[in-house]
Amino acid sequence: MANITQEDIFAVLKTDGHPWLFYNVFTLLNEELKQLSEHFPSEECSRWLVLVFGLPIKDLSLWVWHVAEDQRYLFANHILERTADAVLSYVKSRGVIAIDVAREEARNISLVELACKAGLGTRGINNLFLHPEFGSWVQLHALLIRSNVEASLPVPLLDVCIGCQMCIAACPADAITQEAFYADRCNRMVASYWVPKSKARAISTSSYVECHKCISECPIGTLPTSFVGGEVI
Numbered sequence: 520m521a522n523i524t525q526e527d528i529f530a531v532l533k534t535d536g537h538p539w540l541f542y543n544v545f546t547l548l549n550e551e552l553k554q555l556s557e558h559f560p561s562e563e564c565s566r567w568l569v570l571v572f573g574l575p576i577k578d579l580s581l582w583v584w585h586v587a588e589d590q591r592y593l594f595a596n597h598i599l600e601r602t603a604d605a606v607l608s609y610v611k612s613r614g615v616i617a618i619d620v621a622r623e624e625a626r627n628i629s630l631v632e633l634a635c636k637a638g639l640g641t642r643g644i645n646n647l648f649l650h651p652e653f654g655s656w657v658q659l660h661a662l663l664i665r666s667n668v669e670a671s672l673p674v675p676l677l678d679v680c681i682g683c684q685m686c687i688a689a690c691p692a693d694a695i696t697q698e699a700f701y702a703d704r705c706n707r708m709v710a711s712y713w714v715p716k717s718k719a720r721a722i723s724t725s726s727y728v729e730c731h732k733c734i735s736e737c738p739i740g741t742l743p744t745s746f747v748g749g750e751v752i
């Protein structure tokens with residue numbers, strides 16, 4: 520089996536990745552991975568390269584969900600999956616095992632956790648990943664790639680969240696407190712544009728933008744450009 524290096528991965532991203540992507544690679548031992556997810560099978564002393572990449576939501580069209588029957592699709596995810604497929608195709612052509620965390624393991628391994636470990640940002644009080652430049656206006660993806668070659672250590676990042684609590688004040692569902700995040704309260708607001716008080720907004724009969732008050736009110740990052748009269752909807 521060939522050993523993939525972080526430089527190999529960066530070369531594929533440079534050629535086939537979306538130009539706005541930010542990314543990093545770090546190494547996880549199999550037992551460290553098992554601490555993140557008990558679900559992960561134990562293997563004989565293996566290492567993984569963890570590629571984490573994110574797409575900044577600079578344009579609100581990237582944040583639109585399209586609904587068809589019982590499926591829903593986020594435009595940003597399609598761009599990320601296209602990049603993931605380019606890396607997976609390269610890695611597998613060299614006979615190396617790889618796992619798409621976002622598509623196969625997202626219920627077991629937190630993408631936010633991996634992005635923080637990659638030194639790309641930190642988790643905010645809003646419970647979301649916070650990038651120093653883009654705030655929480657990002658969509659994440661991650662791949663695990665078997666390799667015995669270690670990646671360089673990520674540079675530790677200071678807490679990006681400044682603790683201003685604007686997200687707590689802005690949340691219409693009281694889902695965010697200083698101590699805890701109540702996902703069930705958020706879920707009721709976030710995608711249910713048919714609920715009268717929901718902050719999700721329909722774009723058409725089969726598309727909508729989720730509630731993003733805890734992102735748009737956060738002082739970290741820049742509001743994306745919108746397609747409705749220049750205003751963020």
Ligand code: SF4
Nearest residue numbers: 690705708730732733
């Ligand atoms: S998405 Fe909306 S409901 Fe959910 S935590 Fe953020 S502000 Fe609250």
Ligand code: SF4
Nearest residue numbers: 643680683684686737
């Ligand atoms: S609004 Fe303030 S407290 Fe909330 S995540 Fe952003 S920086 Fe942190």
